[in-house]
Amino acid sequence: MKQAAVIGGTGYGALELIRILERHPYIQISALISRSEEGEPVADRYPHLTTLVDEKFTGLNSGLLEKADIVFFATPAGVAKELLPRIQKPGVQYIDLSGDLRIDSPDEYEQWYGGEAPSEVLQKEAVYGMPEINSEKIKQAEIISNPGCFATAALLGIIPAVVSGKASQKDIIIDGKTGVSGAGRKMSMMTHFSETNENIKAYKVGSHQHTPEIEQYLAQETAADHPVSFQTHLIPMTRGIMCTCYLSLNDPSGLHETYQKFYEDHPFVRIRPEGAVPQTKEVYGSNYCDIGISVDKRTGRLLVVSVIDNLVKGASGQAVQNMNLMNGWKESEGLTEIPLYP
Ligand SMILES: NC(=O)C1=CN([C@@H]2O[C@H](COP(=O)(O)OP(=O)(O)OC[C@H]3O[C@@H](n4cnc5c(N)ncnc54)[C@H](OP(=O)(O)O)[C@@H]3O)[C@@H](O)[C@H]2O)C=CC1
Ligand SMILES: CC(=O)N[C@@H](CCC(=O)OP(=O)(O)O)C(=O)O
Numbered sequence: 591m592k593q594a595a596v597i598g599g600t601g602y603g604a605l606e607l608i609r610i611l612e613r614h615p616y617i618q619i620s621a622l623i624s625r626s627e628e629g630e631p632v633a634d635r636y637p638h639l640t641t642l643v644d645e646k647f648t649g650l651n652s653g654l655l656e657k658a659d660i661v662f663f664a665t666p667a668g669v670a671k672e673l674l675p676r677i678q679k680p681g682v683q684y685i686d687l688s689g690d691l692r693i694d695s696p697d698e699y700e701q702w703y704g705g706e707a708p709s710e711v712l713q714k715e716a717v718y719g720m721p722e723i724n725s726e727k728i729k730q731a732e733i734i735s736n737p738g739c740f741a742t743a744a745l746l747g748i749i750p751a752v753v754s755g756k757a758s759q760k761d762i763i764i765d766g767k768t769g770v771s772g773a774g775r776k777m778s779m780m781t782h783f784s785e786t787n788e789n790i791k792a793y794k795v796g797s798h799q800h801t802p803e804i805e806q807y808l809a810q811e812t813a814a815d816h817p818v819s820f821q822t823h824l825i826p827m828t829r830g831i832m833c834t835c836y837l838s839l840n841d842p843s844g845l846h847e848t849y850q851k852f853y854e855d856h857p858f859v860r861i862r863p864e865g866a867v868p869q870t871k872e873v874y875g876s877n878y879c880d881i882g883i884s885v886d887k888r889t890g891r892l893l894v895v896s897v898i899d900n901l902v903k904g905a906s907g908q909a910v911q912n913m914n915l916m917n918g919w920k921e922s923e924g925l926t927e928i929p930l931y932p
Contacts, residue, residue, distance in 0.1 A: 591616060591617070591618050592616060592617055592618070592659040592660055592917065593617075593618055593619075593620035593657050593658050593659050593660070594611055594617050594618070594619055594620060594658060594659070594660045594661075594662065594913075595619075595620055595621035595622075595623060595654065595655050595657075595658035595660070595661045595662070596608065596611075596619070596621070596622050596623065596661075596662045596664055597623045597650070597655075597661065597662065597663050597664065597665055597669075597673070598623070598624070598663065598664035598665035598666075598669070599622040599623050599624035599627070599632075599647050599664075600624050600626055600627050600635070600647070600775065601664050601665070601774055601775055602771050602774055602775050602901055602905075603664035603687050603774075603901065603905045603906050604622070604662075604664035604906075605636060606901040606902065606905065606906035606907075607662055607664060607906040607909065607910070608622065608632070608639065608643060609906075610902075610906055610907060610910050610924055610925065611910065611924070612642060612643060613924060614910065614923060614924035615923065615924070616917070616919055616923065617660075617913075617924070619643075619645060620654055620657045620658050621648055621652070621654035621655050621657070621658060622645055622646075622647050622648065623647070623648055623649065623650055623652075623654075623655060624647035624648075624649075625649070625650075627647045628647050628648060628649040629646060629647065629648075630646060630647050631644075631645075631646050632645050632646065632647060635647075655677065656679075658682065659681075659682060659683065660682070660683045660684075660685065660913055660917075661677070661682060661683070661684050661685070662685050662686075662687065662909060663684070663685070663686040663687060663688060664687050664905075664906070665687075665688060666688060666774070667688045667689045667690055667703055667705075667799075668688075668690065668703075668705055669688065669690075670684075670686040670688055670690045670691065671690040671691065671707075671708035671709070671712065674686070674712065674733070675709065675712055682732070683731075683732055683733075683734075683913070683916050683917075684732065684733045684734070685719070685733075685734040685736055685909045685912055685913060686716070686733070686734065686735055686736060687736045687905050687906070687909055689703060689738055689799055689800075689803070690703075690708055690735070691708055691712065691713055691716035691733070691735035692718065692735045692737065692738065692741075692803050692806075693707075693713075693802055693803060693806065694713065694806060695802075696710070696713075698802045698806075701802075702797070702799045702801065702802050703799055712733070715732070715733050716731075716733040716734065716735040717730075717731035717733065717734055717735065718734075718735050718737065718807060719731075719734040719735060719736045719737060719908065719909070719911075719912040720737045720742065720745065720746075720807070720908070721856070721858075721908075721911050721912065721915055721921060722746060722853065722856045722858075722859055723745070723749065723807070723811060725915055725921075728912055728915045728916060729915050729916065729918070731912075731916055732916075734909070734912045734913075734916070736905065736908055736909045736912065737803070737807075737908065738799070738800040738803050738904075739768070739772060739800075739831055739898065739900040739904030739905060740764075740766045740768070740798070740800040740804075740820075740822060740831060740833065740904075741800040741803040741804050741807070742879065742898055742903060742904050742908065743766070743831050743832070743833040743879060743896040743897065743898045743904070744764045744766065744800070744804050744818075744820070744833045744835060744896065745804060745807055745808065746859055746879045746881065746896055747833055747835050747881055747894040747895070747896030748762060748764075748804075748808065748835050748837065748894060749808065749811055749852070750848055750849045750852035750853070751837055751845070751848070751849075751883075751892055751894065752808065752811070752812055752837070753811050753812060753852075754848045754852075755840060755841070756839065756840060756841050756842070756844075756845055756848055756892070757837035757838060757839050757840060757892050758837065758838040758839075758840055759808065759812055759814055759816045760816050760838070761816075761819075761838055762816070762818045762819070762835065762836070762837050763818075763819045763835065763836040764804070764818055764819065764820045764821070764833055764834075764835045764836075765821060765823070765833070765834040765835075765836075766798075766820065766821065766822045766823065766831065766832070766833045767790075767822070767823045767824075767825045767831065767832045767833075767834075768822060768823070768824060768825065768830070768831045768900060769825060769827040769828050769829045769830045769831070769870075769900065770786055770824065770825075770826070770827070770828065771828050771829050771900060771901055772831070772900045772904075773824075780793070780824070781824075786824060786826045787826050788826065789826060790823055790824065790825055790826075791823065791824050792821055792822070792823050793822055793823070793824055794822055795821065796821075798820055798821070798822050800820065801818065801820045804818055804820060805817060805818055827870070829870070829874060829875070829899050829900060829901055830870030830871070830873070830874065830897065830898075830899060830900065831870070831897065831898050831899075831900045831904055832869075832870055832895065832896070832897050833894075833895070833896045833897075834893065834894075834895050835893070835894040835895075835896065836891050836892070836893060837891065837892045837894065838890065838891060838892075839885065839890050839891060839892045842885045842892070845883055845885065845892070846861070846864045846883060849861045849881065849883060853881075857921060857922050858877050858878050858879060858903060858911065858921075858922070858925070859878070859879050859880075859881065860878055860879070860880045860881070861881050861882075861883075862880060862881065862882040862883075864883070864884075865882075865884050866882050867882035867884065867895040868880035868881065868882050868895060868896075868897045869897065870897045870899075871929075871931060871932065872897065872929055872931070873897050873898055873899050873902075873903070873929050874899055874929050874930045874931065875899060875902065875927060875929055875930040876899060876902055876903075876907075876927050876928065876929040876930075877899075877902045877903045877907035877908070877910075877911065877922075877925040877927070878898070878899075878903060878929065879896060879897070879898045879903050880896070880897050880898075881894060881895070881896045882894070882895045882896075883895075899929075902925075902927075907925055910923075910924055910925055911925060
């Protein structure tokens with residue numbers, strides 16, 4: 591049994607971690623750390639956890655953090671890069687759900703995230719936690735930089751076609767759509783019911799922070815560097831991300847087999863039958879990324895539709911998948927939840 595602590599205890603990512611970790615066979619939660627609800631019984635604040643979670647939220651300095659073998663940062667960008675070096679202890683594993691450690695170039699970090707880039711030492715120590723492309727490095731890592739939610743759906747959708755050379759890495763278009771829980775629990779006009787209900791809006795036009803992440807890890811897989819066009823839209827639903835990706839085809843033969851082969855050893859990526867496209871509801875509450883591919887013969891383009899639950903495969907589920915690999919446990923331990931339907 592290992593002890594896990596979660597920092598940022600009252601956010602959606604943390605609450606999703608609690609949901610998964612409470613049923614994980616090798617994990618005991620030793621600390622749920624909150625600045626805003628310190629001392630409060632978790633289940634009083636979040637009644638869906640009644641009779642399931644006995645712990646209280648604690649402060650950062652309660653002493654409980656020191657007992658943890660694994661520390662999750664479910665905090666906004668800017669927190670882990672400051673706090674992690676202050677609490678870091680040898681032998682403890684750290685998994686950051688934020689974007690702090692995902693971008694190699696300090697200039698790019700500052701351009702897309704704002705604020706000062708993390709220290710080079712910390713950034714270099716962190717391994718990008720996308721098990722489908724990086725599992726060997728994850729197994730050796732002590733610090734994991736958990737991928738962004740859109741970046742997860744987009745990269746898993748695009749990589750097999752581009753790495754195999756079946757589609758071009760140039761001129762890729764990614765149309766991303768997300769439910770409102772992607773914005774976290776904090777109040778904002780962006781996610782106000784009246785502003786989102788019966789509405790669709792494009793946001794962060796030309797400035798989404800996952801753009802350099804998608805470009806960087808695509809480049810790492812192919813050794814070629816090309817910009818992508820990436821645009822996000824807010825949809826009136828709670829959970830779910832869909833990335834519809836448009837790529838120019840080089841060779842349409844054997845595409846479906848290429849995708850199946852690429853993910854044959856990866857339990858959380860499911861390739862739909864040829865021509866079929868997945869919907870966000872079909873992965874709701876689960877750690878799956880479902881991918882559908884279709885060839886548009888008229889335009890010579892490949893259409894890839896990739897869906898995830900932003901809080902599971904897009905955040906906390908993928909974080910637990912990484913934790914499993916880091917500890918030599920079965921990759922799917924604690925993550926076998928079947929999607930909720932309808
Ligand atoms: N929501 C999603 O779908 C996804 C989120 N992420 C990333 O995961 C992280 C957590 O996201 P999410 O849970 O949605 O965010 P929330 O805004 O819901 O929660 C973040 C929590 O962090 C704590 N917090 C807020 N500000 C600070 C601060 N300045 N210092 C320390 N703690 C702070 C708060 O908890 P408390 O008051 O209890 O301390 C807050 O509830 C973010 O970096 C987010 O970008 C990544 C992928 C998907
Ligand atoms: C609706 C909404 O605002 N979604 C967020 C999701 C990304 C996120 O959570 O941020 P990280 O970069 O830390 O992963 C966004 O588009 O920025």
